[in-house]
Amino acid sequence: MWSFPCAGVAGDTRLLSSQRVFLTTPVLRTEHEARISPIVEFLLRRNRHEEILPPRDVVTQITIDPSVRDELLAECSGLTGLVEWLDSIDRRPGLAELDHQLKDIKINLTALKECIGYAEDGYQRNVIKKSEFYELVAVCWLPGQETPIHDHVGSDCAFLIVDGISTETIYETNEEGLAYPITSRHYQPREVCAAEEPDIHRVSNDTNSELVNLHIYTPPLHAYNIYAPV
Known part of the structure; x- marks a missing residue:
């Protein structure tokens, strides 16, 4: 798990393709499987006994309409520069490169918040743009929301804390195969954090305020493992 020093940040939610994603423990899940299997039983094997755990509805994913995205980029030069850089490379960028791009970016928070949304029953992924090599997502948490304990199969991830305090x-x-915590850190606005493929972590909003992180996955997140806690 990497952490990086500071980067800069500066009504109606206009969204497209909203969907609920159901995650399971501890089997591998793809976004496609999540879409077509809305209710999933997941099994925790412990001491050769199988315990059936209830499905947990944890994340909403939406894709921002391209016309809305264009309006956002027109109002946020920092985000425009990031997208132009990502589109200019025909390969998977490394974490050091993503850190370099994120650490000085200035985000028009007002414009961004007009294009993204929150979900009451789980955190929300707002996909800004996706290509063969990257996925740019504004991830939003209301107070008390958290991701499951997970890894990123085949993808690295770097993210900028745009608004709020992010706990990893x-x-x-x-x-x-059960997960136990080894360390925890609070990230302030303008800080950058990164996770490599094998890293197992949870991101949470432990405050009474909203949280917005800007995530870049390279390549796009297509699968992940979910882990049950000890």
Whole structure:
């Protein structure tokens, strides 16, 4: 797990393709599977016994309409520069490159918040743009919301804290495959954090304020493992 020093930030929610994503423990899930299997039983195997756990509705994913995205980019030069750089490379950028791009970016928070949204029953992924090599997502949490404990199969991720305080908890697994926390850190606005493919973590909003992070996944997030806690 990487952390980087500071970067800069500066009504009606206009969204497209809203969907609920159901995550399971501890099987591998793709976004396609999440779309077509809205209710999933997931199994936790412990001491050769199987315990059925209820499905947990944790995340809403929307894709911002291209015309709305164009309006956002017109009002946010920092985000425009980031997208232009991402579109200019025909390969998977590394975490050091993403840090360099994110650490000095200035975000028009007012314009961004007009294009993204929050969900009452789980955090929300607002996909700004996606290509073969990257996925740019504004991830939003209301107070008390959190991701499941997860990794990023085949993808790296760097993210800028745009608004609010983001808590990241790092985990390792025991012999039974259950996750236990080893460290936790609070990230302030303008800080950058990054996670490599094998890293197991949880991102949460432990405050009474809203949280917005700007995530870049390289390549786009297509699968992930969800881990049950000890």
